[in-house]
Amino acid sequence: MNRTEAREWVVKMLYQYDVSxxxxxxxxxxxxxxxxxxxxxxxxxxxxxxxxxxxxEIDREIEKYSKDWPLYRMPRIDLAILRCSMYEMLYGNIPVSISINEAVEIAKKYSTDDSPSFINGLLGAFVREKGLEEGEANDN
Structure with a gap:
C-alpha cells in the first residue's frame, strides 16, 4: 500500500468514525x-x-473557512477529507502542496462534482491565512 492509498483509507476511517x-x-x-x-x-x-x-480544533478551522457552509450541511466525505488534510498540515510532516493535492484527488474520486473546488478553495484560504508554505512540511 502506498501513501496515497493509505490517505484514502484514513479518509474512509474518519468518515466511518463520523457516521458510526x-x-x-x-x-x-x-x-x-x-x-x-x-x-x-x-x-x-x-x-x-x-x-x-x-x-x-480542526472543525473550528473548517467552519472558519467554509463561509456560510456549516459543518452539518457538508457532505460527510468532504468533512473527512478536510479533517485529514488539515491534520496533516497542522501536525504532520507532509508538504502542504501534497496534502492539498491529495485532498482534491480524493474528493474527485469519492465526492460530488463541486467538492474538489470547494476543498481546494477552503484549504488554500487556510494555508494563506496560517502562513503555511505551499511546498513545505510543517515542523510541528
Whole structure:
C-alpha cells in the first residue's frame, strides 16, 4: 500500500468514525481484517488518532473557512477529507502542496462534482491565512 492509498483509507476511517461513532480500535480491526497496511500502518493509525484527538480544533478551522457552509450541511466525505488534510498540515510532516493535492484527488474520486473546488478553495484560504508554505512540511 502506498501513501496515497493509505490517505484514502484514513479518509474512509474518519468518515466511518463520523457516521458510526464506532471506537477507533473497532474501525482499525475491521480494516485489518481485509487489508494489509504494510509500512503505512503507523501513518494510518497516527493520522486517524491524531485527527480525532484534535477534532474540535480542526472543525473550528473548517467552519472558519467554509463561509456560510456549516459543518452539518457538508457532505460527510468532504468533512473527512478536510479533517485529514488539515491534520496533516497542522501536525504532520507532509508538504502542504501534497496534502492539498491529495485532498482534491480524493474528493474527485469519492465526492460530488463541486467538492474538489470547494476543498481546494477552503484549504488554500487556510494555508494563506496560517502562513503555511505551499511546498513545505510543517515542523510541528
Amino acid at each position: 461513532k464506532l471506537p477507533l480500535e473497532k474501525i482499525f480491526e475491521n480494516f485489518y481484517e481485509e487489508h494489509d497496511p504494510g509500512e503505512q500502518k503507523e501513518y494510518i493509525e497516527g493520522t486517524v488518532r491524531g485527527t480525532v484527538e484534535h477534532l474540535e
